Amino acid sequence: MAARVAKALNGKAAPQALYQRIRADLEDKILSGRWPPGHRMPFEHELVETYQCSRMTVNKVMSGLAAAGLIQRKRRLGSFVAKPVVQSAVLHIPDIQAEIAKRGEAYGYELLARKRRKATKDDLERLGTERGCDVLVLSCRHIAKGRPFAYEERLINLDVVAAAAEIDFASVPPGTWLLGHVPWNEAEHQITACLAEDEARQALALKKPAACLVVERRTWRKNRIITAVRVTYPNDLYRLTARFTPAGRA
Numbered sequence: 001m002a003a004r005v006a007k008a009l010n011g012k013a014a015p016q017a018l019y020q021r022i023r024a025d026l027e028d029k030i031l032s033g034r035w036p037p038g039h040r041m042p043f044e045h046e047l048v049e050t051y052q053c054s055r056m057t058v059n060k061v062m063s064g065l066a067a068a069g070l071i072q073r074k075r076r077l078g079s080f081v082a083k084p085v086v087q088s089a090v091l092h093i094p095d096i097q098a099e100i101a102k103r104g105e106a107y108g109y110e111l112l113a114r115k116r117r118k119a120t121k122d123d124l125e126r127l128g129t130e131r132g133c134d135v136l137v138l139s140c141r142h143i144a145k146g147r148p149f150a151y152e153e154r155l156i157n158l159d160v161v162a163a164a165a166e167i168d169f170a171s172v173p174p175g176t177w178l179l180g181h182v183p184w185n186e187a188e189h190q191i192t193a194c195l196a197e198d199e200a201r202q203a204l205a206l207k208k209p210a211a212c213l214v215v216e217r218r219t220w221r222k223n224r225i226i227t228a229v230r231v232t233y234p235n236d237l238y239r240l241t242a243r244f245t246p247a248g249r250a
Helices: 002-009 015-031 044-051 055-067 096-102 121-127 162-166 174-181 198-203
Strands: 071-074 078-081 107-118 134-144 147-157 186-195 211-221 224-234
Touching: 015 044, 015 055, 044 055, 055 071, 055 078, 096 107, 096 134, 096 147, 096 174, 121 134, 121 147, 121 224, 134 162, 134 198, 147 174, 147 198, 162 174, 174 224
Parallel strands: none
Antiparallel strands: 071 078, 107 134, 134 147, 147 224, 186 211, 211 224
């Protein structure tokens, strides 16, 4: 097995090319979910044997993966696949349940609809892709202190996150589940202020048209869309705040 892997990766490649190929192979195992968060990576001497390369090459690969936040290296214990980490200079990907709990408020959650289907034209437009796929369509309501806090409309690409099809999401919010189980490497936010649409207004118990904050987000893994979500907040319950420094300064 080791010989076959080494032959496939090495061939007549230069040392730098071999390093890149080993790293790409390990990244694929992590980002594909085959090695989930918390999975113990092979020890360096095992990787040396598997890829038939030098210890220096393996150490360089592992250092690069650690610097990218994909693994955590623990002295004497080995290296482990890191949990998905929020990375953004201005906005992070929020776990609404955790945010409400952090404020010391009672959290509530209601799944309003769940459906699996082939992606429609509108679904593909929201996902930003022309590639057909199966999607899980979810709508849910988040509650803080007994009051509707947010209305969430989400599409999950089942071609990328097949495990989501087995989750009923009746008790766990989809955002919480995704953050805990699915690594991602790119995200996009779009923020608007607008009048709530009928479904959102009803879910948020708004008696009349009111301005709301709408956050639309898409996340990717290795150039493939994971999920697209639209979250609508009553304008008096949610505030976006960012604290940061000029680039290059501490």
